[in-house]
Amino acid sequence: MFLINGTWQHTLAANDRAIQFGDGCFTTARVIGGQIQLFDAHLQRLAQACDRLGIAFPDATVLGEEMRSIAKTQQLAVLKVIISRGAGGRGYSAAGCDSPTRMLSVAPYPAFYTQWREQGVTLTQSPVQLGRNPLLAGIKHLNRLEQVLIRRHLEQTDAQEALVLDSEGWLTECCAANLFWRKGQRVYTPKLDQAGVNGLMRQHILSQLNHSAWQVEEVRALLSDLETADEVFICNALMPIVPVNQAMHTRYASRDLYHYLAPLCEPN
Missing domain, CATH: 3.30.470.10 (Aminotransferase class 4, branched-chain amino acid transferase, N-terminal domain)
Incomplete structure (x- = not known):
């Protein structure tokens, strides 16, 4: 109903x-x-x-x-x-x-979110790219056919989420989550002024990081930028934050930033 x-x-x-x-x-x-x-x-x-x-x-x-x-x-x-x-x-x-x-x-x-938080997830690259449209970028409108196609491909793999690029090859988001990665004390997340959804948990995490010792930046990045990251995690309002064990062929052992943010993303 x-x-x-x-x-x-x-x-x-x-x-x-x-x-x-x-x-x-x-x-x-x-x-x-x-x-x-x-x-x-x-x-x-x-x-x-x-x-x-x-x-x-x-x-x-x-x-x-x-x-x-x-x-x-x-x-x-x-x-x-x-x-x-x-x-x-x-x-x-x-x-x-x-x-x-x-x-x-x-x-x-979804019960699997608890398992994801405890065990971490694997990300694969989606062949489906997001169209760039600054008029619609950021908002969660009802036109979700791109995400339907991304999910359709993802379900044919062993990965839990997909790395999604825009039509010019810039790293943008996942199928149903936003993306962050860390190199040392610097934290990065894709700019979403041309495509993607500016999720509420993404906004919350940016606010938390802006008041911390971590240095955060919204960037234009390539898929290859994840190869040199120390740590990767994904987030949305439901998860709310999940560590990434592997993205494509790169593995990540650190969860320092995840452990810092996880309690800040839960209700008091």
């Missing part, structure tokens, strides 16, 4: 622009003990994405109450919130679409 515009149902209008054009945005939040982790950040992400797409943002008070109402019954779960431009419009035109659709759902928390 989905909570669609305040009503529990299985049905979404066939002319909703989420179906017709992927015209909307979404966020996925971790729920622990009935509490939504990074709650304010998730609401802000949705509002910023709607602003970028020119979608009227739903009443934040109503949306927030719906999110909390669903979350309070869950001990450990994933809450997903989708905002679409709504139903109607002829062709690509959004004329007359003044009532956005809000859709909320809850799912079990």
